[in-house]
Amino acid sequence: MAGVEAIAAIQLIDACIDIATTIINVGRAVKDAQGLPPKLRDLCEKLPTIEELLERARNNCKKGTVTEDASKNAVPILQQCEQALGELRDIFRKACPEEGDNRSKRIWKGTRVVFFGRGSQVQKLLVSVQDNLKLLEQMQVYVIGDKLDELQKVTEALACDDGGKYNHSGEGNIVANEGGSPTNYVVGGRNNRQVNNPGVYNEVPLST
Missing domain, CATH: 1.20.1260 (Ferritin)
Incomplete structure (x- = not known):
């Protein structure tokens, strides 16, 4: 017991x-x-x-x-x-x-x-x-x-x-420049993102 x-x-x-x-x-x-x-x-x-x-x-x-x-x-x-x-x-x-x-x-x-x-x-x-x-x-x-x-x-x-360093949900792409001189990229489609500074990038769509 x-x-x-x-x-x-x-x-x-x-x-x-x-x-x-x-x-x-x-x-x-x-x-x-x-x-x-x-x-x-x-x-x-x-x-x-x-x-x-x-x-x-x-x-x-x-x-x-x-x-x-x-x-x-x-x-x-x-x-x-x-x-x-x-x-x-x-x-x-x-x-x-x-x-x-x-x-x-x-x-x-x-x-x-x-x-x-x-x-x-x-x-x-x-x-x-x-x-x-x-x-x-x-x-x-x-x-x-x-x-x-x-x-x-x-x-x-x-x-x-x-x-993952770069997280993005929804339409579009992420173009990440990890170093060197910033370069602008042209990408087709909508809601694309360009990140010219290294680091952690997180993006999610806002609730509707």
């Missing part, structure tokens, strides 16, 4: 699982959305690992295989995990279009800075969650084994991707 400290840990684990399930469901609903970058699709497919490890922790706590001291020490770690997962959930809800939303391509390109690049919000939160899960293993709450390997690879892939 679970002790007092284990019950407190289980309650936090349940809260983390609920949040993780929400994130996973959002990811499943939009993994085929138009404009969803492939690396985000990979991330959506690996997110269930978090839920599986949390369920393993809950089962061990319920079975009494986790000591009361370990359960007590796990509480602040689980609180950190819950906070990071909550922030991830909020980002996914805001950034992920509803199923069938025809603005999905614009939304995803407009939020790449949140998901891509080392130090992006999503990358930092994913690292925080995984670090917390590893700490739980150190406290002998469960054994991770290789369960986190694929999620870690996807997280690192997000960190190494700046999402």
